[in-house]
Amino acid sequence: MEIFRVEVLMVTRRSFILKIFKSVLLFIFPYFFITSSRGENLKIFKTQKPAKGLVLWYSQTGHTERIGRIIAAQWRKQGLNVHETDIESLDFSSMGNYDVIAAGVPVFYFDIPVNVKNRFQMIPDLEGIAVASFVTYGGTGHNQHNTGCDVLELFQKHGGVPVCMKTFGNMSTFAPTWSAGNSERILRYSHLPDKKTYQDARDFGDTVLHFTGKGKVWEIDRECSFWSPMRMFNAAWWTALLIGRHEVNHQKCISCGTCTERCPGGAINSTDFKIDKKKCIACMGCINNCPVQAIEMEYMGNRVYGFFEFMKREKIAIGEPEEVAEKMNN
Numbered sequence: 271m272e273i274f275r276v277e278v279l280m281v282t283r284r285s286f287i288l289k290i291f292k293s294v295l296l297f298i299f300p301y302f303f304i305t306s307s308r309g310e311n312l313k314i315f316k317t318q319k320p321a322k323g324l325v326l327w328y329s330q331t332g333h334t335e336r337i338g339r340i341i342a343a344q345w346r347k348q349g350l351n352v353h354e355t356d357i358e359s360l361d362f363s364s365m366g367n368y369d370v371i372a373a374g375v376p377v378f379y380f381d382i383p384v385n386v387k388n389r390f391q392m393i394p395d396l397e398g399i400a401v402a403s404f405v406t407y408g409g410t411g412h413n414q415h416n417t418g419c420d421v422l423e424l425f426q427k428h429g430g431v432p433v434c435m436k437t438f439g440n441m442s443t444f445a446p447t448w449s450a451g452n453s454e455r456i457l458r459y460s461h462l463p464d465k466k467t468y469q470d471a472r473d474f475g476d477t478v479l480h481f482t483g484k485g486k487v488w489e490i491d492r493e494c495s496f497w498s499p500m501r502m503f504n505a506a507w508w509t510a511l512l513i514g515r516h517e518v519n520h521q522k523c524i525s526c527g528t529c530t531e532r533c534p535g536g537a538i539n540s541t542d543f544k545i546d547k548k549k550c551i552a553c554m555g556c557i558n559n560c561p562v563q564a565i566e567m568e569y570m571g572n573r574v575y576g577f578f579e580f581m582k583r584e585k586i587a588i589g590e591p592e593e594v595a596e597k598m599n600n
């Protein structure tokens with residue numbers, strides 16, 4: 271009984287201190303902590319019995335795509351007609367044809383990747399389509415929950431009704447970390463994604479349909495996070511500034527076009543593979559995906575190498591979930 275009382279006291283004191291801390295932050299950065307959009311839209315669902323689903327994602331190295339494909343497979347299992355796609359290949363004007371949408375992004379620089387934000391401006395009027403968001407992040411993660419909220423809010427602004435969101439942790443793909451000798455930080459999460467991650471993704475797919483069926487609206491509820499205000503300082507811009515040499519080694523290059531394809535900033539010319547540093551958004555898409563290590567990049571004096579090369583050197587292989595293995599290996 272005594273122990274119980276002490277526990278309660280501790281929790282109360284801790285939550286009190288946390289509340290004070292949150293209030294101070296709220297005072298300093300009011301914009302970032304306002305819970306966004308409660309009661310803003312009419313919460314009328316297009317349908318509570320979805321028949322057509324859309325799963326879309328932006329994924330540079332496969333983590334977000336894998337989760338998206340699991341959700342799509344799960345929805346198919348539940349009898350839905352599902353279209354799954356990366357955002358670049360999606361005809362945004364077709365979005366209104368679906369009854370439920372799941373949108374996935376990785377966290378880049380504490381935020382939705384800038385190229386995705388730009389693409390999301392093309393979301394048409396969704397007229398009550400149920401919307402869920404899923405987010406993948408690296409390591410302990412920075413601002414992952416709020417990034418999921420931001421995705422939901424963007425869709426809500428276009429008439430979508432938020433039903434659910436979830437974050438999924440795995441290895442970070444931020445190449446400068448291991449290239450600067452901090453491999454250990456990344457390797458702590460080399461067991462992820464694992465079977466539990468995949469089961470969580472399946473359950474998430476089910477939950478989205480369950481909440482939609484019940485007409486349950488998700489209250490977009492931001493976390494008080496130190497990393498939210500950090501977005502003001504535009505970490506991508508600073509990273510781009512710290513990238514020194516950034517060019518294609520023409521002796522190694524096999525002209526496969528992967529770097530051009532994977533550069534959402536359009537910074538790599540598709541004929542001579544010259545890199546326009548002014549257009550680079552420091553997303554690491556080129557370095558992470560070049561199959562022959564032909565991208566030469568220096569970050570604060572360190573030679574950077576990509577995610578798949580890092581996995582190869584560390585002998586890490588991601589065990590693919592069976593329902594999507596074939597698609598992920600293509």
Ligand SMILES: Cc1cc2nc3c(=O)[nH]c(=O)nc-3n(C[C@H](O)[C@H](O)[C@H](O)COP(=O)(O)O)c2cc1C
Pocket residue numbers: 328329330331332333334335376377378379380381406407408409410411412413414440441442443444445552553554
């Ligand atoms: C340029 C860049 C910036 C990143 N910034 C963050 C970040 O701010 N917070 C975080 O938790 N993870 C960050 N990460 C890690 C990715 O979010 C994570 O590895 C994600 O799962 C990658 O997904 P993808 O393989 O679908 O692209 C970053 C990765 C890159 C390449």
